[in-house]
Structures are given as C-alpha cells and as structure tokens.
Amino acid sequence: MIPEIGHFALILALVVAVVQTAVPLLGSALGNPRWIGLAKPATRLQLLFMVIAYACLTYAFITHDFSVKYVASNSHTTMPLLYRVSGVWGAHEGSLLLWALILSLWAVSVSVFSRSIPAVMLARVLGVMGFVAVGFLLFLLVTSNPFERLLPAPADGRSLNPLLQDPGLAIHPPMLYMGYVGFSVAFAFAVAAMLGGKLDAAWTRWVRPWTNIAWMFLTLGIALGSWWAYYELGWGGWWFWDPVENASLMPWLVGTALIHSLAVSEKRGAFKAWTVLLAVFAFSLSLLGTFLVRSGVLTSVHAFASDPGRGLFILLFLVTVVGLSLTLYAFRAKQFTSNVSFQLFSRETGLLLNNVILVVMAATILLGTLYPLVMDALGIGKISVGPPYFNSVIVPLGIPLVMVMGLGVLLRWKRDSISRLGTDLILLVIVALGVGLLFSLLLRYDWEVMAAVGLVMAMWIAATTVFSAWRQKRTASVWGAALAHTGMAITIIGISLTSLYSSEKDVRLSAGQQYQMAGYAFQFQGVKKVSETAFDAYQGTVDITRDGQPVSHMEPQKRVYKVQTMPMTEAGIDAGLFRDLFVALGEPLEGGAWSLRLYHKPFIRWIWLGGIFMAVGGLLAATDRRYRLKLRRAGNA
Amino acid sequence: MLKYFVPLGGFLLLVALLAAGLKLDPREVPSPFIGRQAPAFEANQLEAAGMLASTSLKGDVWLLNVWASWCGECQREHAVLTELIKGQNLKAVGLNYKDVSADAKRWIAQFGNPFTQIITDPQGKIGLEWGVYGTPETFIIDQQGIIRYKHIGPMNQKAVTEKILPLLAELRKEAGQ
Numbered sequence A: 001m002i003p004e005i006g007h008f009a010l011i012l013a014l015v016v017a018v019v020q021t022a023v024p025l026l027g028s029a030l031g032n033p034r035w036i037g038l039a040k041p042a043t044r045l046q047l048l049f050m051v052i053a054y055a056c057l058t059y060a061f062i063t064h065d066f067s068v069k070y071v072a073s074n075s076h077t078t079m080p081l082l083y084r085v086s087g088v089w090g091a092h093e094g095s096l097l098l099w100a101l102i103l104s105l106w107a108v109s110v111s112v113f114s115r116s117i118p119a120v121m122l123a124r125v126l127g128v129m130g131f132v133a134v135g136f137l138l139f140l141l142v143t144s145n146p147f148e149r150l151l152p153a154p155a156d157g158r159s160l161n162p163l164l165q166d167p168g169l170a171i172h173p174p175m176l177y178m179g180y181v182g183f184s185v186a187f188a189f190a191v192a193a194m195l196g197g198k199l200d201a202a203w204t205r206w207v208r209p210w211t212n213i214a215w216m217f218l219t220l221g222i223a224l225g226s227w228w229a230y231y232e233l234g235w236g237g238w239w240f241w242d243p244v245e246n247a248s249l250m251p252w253l254v255g256t257a258l259i260h261s262l263a264v265s266e267k268r269g270a271f272k273a274w275t276v277l278l279a280v281f282a283f284s285l286s287l288l289g290t291f292l293v294r295s296g297v298l299t300s301v302h303a304f305a306s307d308p309g310r311g312l313f314i315l316l317f318l319v320t321v322v323g324l325s326l327t328l329y330a331f332r333a334k335q336f337t338s339n340v341s342f343q344l345f346s347r348e349t350g351l352l353l354n355n356v357i358l359v360v361m362a363a364t365i366l367l368g369t370l371y372p373l374v375m376d377a378l379g380i381g382k383i384s385v386g387p388p389y390f391n392s393v394i395v396p397l398g399i400p401l402v403m404v405m406g407l408g409v410l411l412r413w414k415r416d417s418i419s420r421l422g423t424d425l426i427l428l429v430i431v432a433l434g435v436g437l438l439f440s441l442l443l444r445y446d447w448e449v450m451a452a453v454g455l456v457m458a459m460w461i462a463a464t465t466v467f468s469a470w471r472q473k474r475t476a477s478v479w480g481a482a483l484a485h486t487g488m489a490i491t492i493i494g495i496s497l498t499s500l501y502s503s504e505k506d507v508r509l510s511a512g513q514q515y516q517m518a519g520y521a522f523q524f525q526g527v528k529k530v531s532e533t534a535f536d537a538y539q540g541t542v543d544i545t546r547d548g549q550p551v552s553h554m555e556p557q558k559r560v561y562k563v564q565t566m567p568m569t570e571a572g573i574d575a576g577l578f579r580d581l582f583v584a585l586g587e588p589l590e591g592g593a594w595s596l597r598l599y600h601k602p603f604i605r606w607i608w609l610g611g612i613f614m615a616v617g618g619l620l621a622a623t624d625r626r627y628r629l630k631l632r633r634a635g636n637a
Numbered sequence B: 001m002l003k004y005f006v007p008l009g010g011f012l013l014l015v016a017l018l019a020a021g022l023k024l025d026p027r028e029v030p031s032p033f034i035g036r037q038a039p040a041f042e043a044n045q046l047e048a049a050g051m052l053a054s055t056s057l058k059g060d061v062w063l064l065n066v067w068a069s070w071c072g073e074c075q076r077e078h079a080v081l082t083e084l085i086k087g088q089n090l091k092a093v094g095l096n097y098k099d100v101s102a103d104a105k106r107w108i109a110q111f112g113n114p115f116t117q118i119i120t121d122p123q124g125k126i127g128l129e130w131g132v133y134g135t136p137e138t139f140i141i142d143q144q145g146i147i148r149y150k151h152i153g154p155m156n157q158k159a160v161t162e163k164i165l166p167l168l169a170e171l172r173k174e175a176g177q
Helices: A002-030 A033-037 A039-062 A069-074 A081-089 A092-112 A119-143 A167-196 A201-232 A243-268 A272-295 A308-336 A347-377 A387-410 A418-442 A449-471 A476-501 A605-622 A625-636 B002-023 B072-088 B101-111 B125-129 B157-176
Strands: A503-509 A514-517 A520-531 A535-546 A549-554 A557-561 A566-570 A572-574 A579-588 A594-602 B042-044 B051-053 B062-067 B091-097 B117-121 B137-141 B147-152
Touching: A002 A033, A002 A039, A002 A092, A002 A119, A002 A167, A033 A039, A033 A119, A039 A069, A039 A081, A039 A092, A039 A119, A069 A092, A081 A092, A081 A167, A092 A119, A092 A167, A119 A167, A119 A308, A167 A201, A167 A243, A167 A272, A167 A308, A201 A243, A201 A272, A201 A605, A201 A625, A243 A272, A243 A347, A272 A308, A272 A347, A272 B002, A308 B002, A347 A387, A347 B002, A387 A418, A387 A449, A387 A476, A418 A449, A449 A476, A476 A594, A476 A605, A503 A514, A503 A520, A503 B101, A514 A594, A520 A579, A520 A594, A535 A572, A535 A579, A535 A594, A549 A572, A549 A579, A557 A579, A579 B101, A594 B101, B042 B117, B062 B072, B072 B157, B091 B125, B101 B117, B117 B125, B137 B157, B147 B157
Parallel strands: B062 B091, B091 B117
Antiparallel strands: A503 A594, A514 A520, A520 A535, A535 A549, A535 A557, A557 A566, A572 A579, A579 A594, B042 B051, B062 B137, B137 B147
C-alpha cells in the first residue's frame, strides 16, 4: 500500500510540476498577475508530493519491504538502519528520486527568500525549475520507477553494494546532488533574464548567493568523494580521473568561473552575456554528467547499470533543456552586450583570464572524458584515456591560473598600473618565493624542484590574499573570497607534497616481524579471523612506533561481504595533519606470513582541509549584507 | 550576431556524438582475430624468472586475460574471473598491459593471483598484436592455438554461463574425439 502511495505522489508531483512550468511562464509572457502568482504555491505543493514519495521509499527500505524491486535489489535484513536510509540513494532509481527531491527543495528555498525579487522574475525562475523537474519526474516514472513491485517478494534482498556501506559515502551523494542541482537556480535565473531581456546589478545580487551555496555543496561533495576513495578503495590514491569524478569536476570548474564572472557583472556591468552562458553551461554539465553516468555510453570504463532507453531519454531531455536555452541565448545575448570599457591592466582582465583558464580546463577534461566515445562513434577504434593525459594537461593550466589568481586580487577595477603596485608587488613576490622556498627546505624530505614550485605557488596565493584582505574594507564577501583562496593554497600544498613525497612499500611479514619506512617502524602482530553481521574478515594487527615511542595501533581488515561475496579492503589509517600512515592487508603467503602494503602520505589531509576552507568561504561570501539589504527594505515597505 | 550561435552549434555537434554513442555498445567490438591463429609472443614474466613463449601453451585450451593495476574494472571482474579459472582448472595467462611491474605485483598481492602465469607488456606491443582495445579483455584459445572467443570489458557471470562454459565443453569434446 505504502509504495503505491509513493508512486501516486510522484505522479501528482509531475502534474503539479507541469502546472508550475506552464502557468507562470505563460502568465509572465501575457502579463496575467493571477497566473504569475501561481508559481509559489505550485512550487510548494510539488515539494509536498516529493517529500511524500521520498518518505514512502525510505519507509519501504526501513521496513524491509522486498516486494519493492528496488528495495530487494539494494537492501538486506542484516543491514543497519543507517545504510537502509542511505540505501535509498544507493542505486539508479533512488538517486534520481533524491535528485528530484533536492531540485524541489532548491525551488522552494528560492520562493521563500524571494521578497526582493519582482513577481514576474520569480515566476519565470520557478517556471524554469519546474520544467527541469518535469523532465526528471517523467524520466523517473517512465524509465526508472523506484516503486515497481517484485511479486512474489523474495525472502531477502540482494543487499547494498559493499563499497557503499560506509558513512562517508552515505553523505557524499546528497552533497554532490545539492551542488549539481543547486546550479539549476543560477540556470533558471539566467533563462529568466533572457526571457525578460533585462540583466542588471540587482539580478547578479539575486544569483550570487545561490551560486555560492551550490558551489559550496559541490566542493564538499567532491572533497568527500575523494576522501572516501582514499580510505575505502584501499589504494591510497585520492583522485583517479574516472568519468564519474570528471563529471563532478567539470561543473565545479565552470561554477568557479561563474562565481568570478558574476563579480564582474555586478561591480562593472561587464561580461553579462558570458555570465549567462556560464550559468547555462554549469547546469548543462551537471546534466551531461548525469547522462554519462546513467546512460552507459561510457560503460566500458565505468560500472553503472545501463539501459539504452534511459540514455535516449536523458539525451532528449538534455537536447530540450540545453538546446532551448542556447537557442534563446543565440537570439537574446546581443541585448546583454555592455559598453563598459576597461584597460588591459585591470581586475577585469585578471578575471577574464581566470575564466578562460577555468573553462579551458573544463573543456580539456570534457575532451578526455568523451574521447573514447568520439573514437568509437567515428569508427576509429576503442581506446581509454587514463590519468597520464589528465595530469599532463591540467598541471600546466594550473600554474598560470594560480599566477593570475594572486595577481587578480591585487588589481583595481577598470584600470591599474604596475607603478601603483610597484613595491607591493615586488614585496609579495619576494615573500612568496622566500617563504615557499624556506618551507620546502624545512621539510624533512629531499628537496624537489616541483615541491618548491608548488609551495611558492601556494604562498603566492596566501600572501596576495592576506595582503588584499588587509587593504580592503572587510565585508563578508571579502572574507569569503579570502578563505576560499586560502583553501586553494592549502589544497595545492597538499597535492604537491603528497604527490612527490608519498612512500609506499609492499612487504612480506610474519607475525612478530617489523619493517622500517620513512622513520616509522611497522610491527606486524599477526592476523585473526573476525565475523560481523555483514561480513567475515581477516584482521591484522600492526603497531607503529617512531624512535621507540608508540605512534599508532592499527587493525586493517580484508573483508568478504556475505550477501554479495565481494572482497573489500578496509585499510588501517593513522591520520595526522602532517602525514597519514596507511596499512592495507594483502594476501596470506606460505609459512603464515602475509603480504602488507604500507604507505606514508605526507600532507594528504591538506587536500581536503583546503576543500573545507573553500566551502566555508563560499558560504560566508553568500551571507554578505548587500544581498539582504534590499530584502529588508522590501520587508519594511 | 553569428557568434551567439556558436555555443548552440557546438552543443548540437556534441549531441550528434552522444546520440551516435548511444547506439554503440561499448562492449561489442568485432574482432577480426576470432577463428585465427593467436599471435605468438615471447615475454618476460611478472613474478617468475625467465621468458614465457606462446608455443609452450600449444596443445592446451587456455585463457588470456588483459589487465592492469590502473584498471578499476579489472578489480571488478576479479572474483568472477578467478572462479572461472579455478573452477574449470584452466590454464590462464595474465597479460599485464602497459603497467608498472611494482604496481602490478602489489595488485596481485592485494587481490590474489588467479593466473598460472603472468607476462608483462609494458609498451603494449603484445596487446597491439592481439588487437586489444582496452582493459580488461579476455580471450579463449583452443588446443590448435586458435582464438575462439573474445570478451571485452569486465568478465561477468552471464558471459561465463552463456558463452564460455558451453565453449569449453565443446572444446573438451573436440579433444576427446
């Protein structure tokens, strides 16, 4: 009964979404205030039905209703409550349901914080978001119904993929989706501006906080995913350039460009058409990511259940949404051209360069991700593009990006001159070089050119950020930007030092033997069998000491999950600000010995720490007073 | 004016590509090698000393699996592949494709070694001769050294039960005659 209620609520949500799209958009075109006024209530009603549908599926998971096919495929009686709740988004159908629910949440948030926005504008924004919802709800109902019954019901389910039975991964997809779907707000505002033909500074002040918050979620989602891959896959790596990771990085890069382009549009009224285009691209790339992941066109390189029918649907949807908005852009963008002039040496130029580099990065990753498909479609052959391509193209783009990043924050709007910056600039370059080099020399590792380059780059960002924050009036925006830039510096330090100084060793150890690496002694105490509800495991014990002082006690496991008989490595990790020690249990060898993999990873935490700084910065900037000023005035009136 | 149509044009090109991609099955690759003599090789082994020549395999039904430590899908097919090899008591050669030997050894140590022998192909030369498109790929070679089956992408239970097991039964019958 409950699953049918969920199914029915989903159908009602679709009906309401159609109303939410058609009536307000028509009303704003015809100037009918009653139709325009329907946008808000329709948006809220759609959320209500989405919440009901989502709650019904969650209920089916919690109560082990295996007569629902989706539950039977992704749950099991032995699974703890946490994974039954997170299991809802553990596979295709439920992920899409969560996607649609989050979209609805964003739309309602916009409608709540909308007092400063003219009714016509709001109607268009909510209408466009409703249109996106129609697409996703149709997709759910037509090709991926999560409430489909499986009769007769099996006695037990097939359980959730063991890789996903982890708290880190339980919160990773919702974060990522909040980011992906959050860009639909900027997208909807962009389309609304094109429909209305007007884009002013007020418009940018409506869009900026939403974009920042979406970007914050995406940043956290990506960082969480990277962290999860690090500790769960047992490989000690933190980024693999696989198509799914790329699908999240592309909107992030374009979203970052959008945040900066919006700044120019707000302060100087320039780059308007470009800003609109970026808003369209950021969301299109989120949709494209969904297509790539869900359609199976890249199946040979990544594992997702695929279905050509679903792929065709998403492609048609992509064509409709992106095609229509780009067609609109082609006819309307001319109205957004600005006659604002700026000189070559100005903050505008800095931000333009920033945008160009970020977009080129995103395009490069898109090329690498789609290249196997291009070759295949052209009948040339099937190939796979690996990390060597991405590393060799992204690093050379990253270095100029960092240089511009530091210089940009120092420059003034409109025009600036080297002579004004003169001594400050020289001083900052000296500080960055000096501190960066000193840092690289103080490390207890061998000196490496690339490590020094990375550290100087990071110090360049840090020095210019601190300097410009000190010179400016410190609003929430300025603090936010400074935090985000500092976060970038921290991440760069993490990436440079981890990539260059990680040491790893495969060793064969018998109980009682020890191995020395990077100044640490790894003492292997043996292996015992342990058994949990979900899995059986071999559990090793390793004690780590440094100069005779105990550092850590680890119990890495090699698990076999009972339901899916899938082997998994649960590494032992001793986390620290300056280094991680990581032990993975390998195979049993002859004579009672085991193979063990030992890692020493300096500064790896900094990669994710920087991500947290960036996210907090994004959020802080969104709270700036000027975004609320008009709102309060409108509230008083 | 025309420049505003550029994004739309670019997007439409992309859509054409994706639509074409949708019709293709990334797993379905026609192999001109099926039914032909398997390309000969003589290669270094990953763990054992000395070279392994393909001539030494003649007379047996054997399996060649192309894998690499950098290949995530290889990890995924590992359980099914191991079961196939062990269950059928097959002679199995792992072709370690475009890999660093240290990484490959670590991979084997972590996940287990299903193969009877592993040969290394750091430059991908053997892979080229065998017409390898990517990893993982699996070939079945008969007693006469002829390639009888090729599977692209991770090995799965469906392919094992529907294609490989019947083929192996047929090959055993041929040998029995």
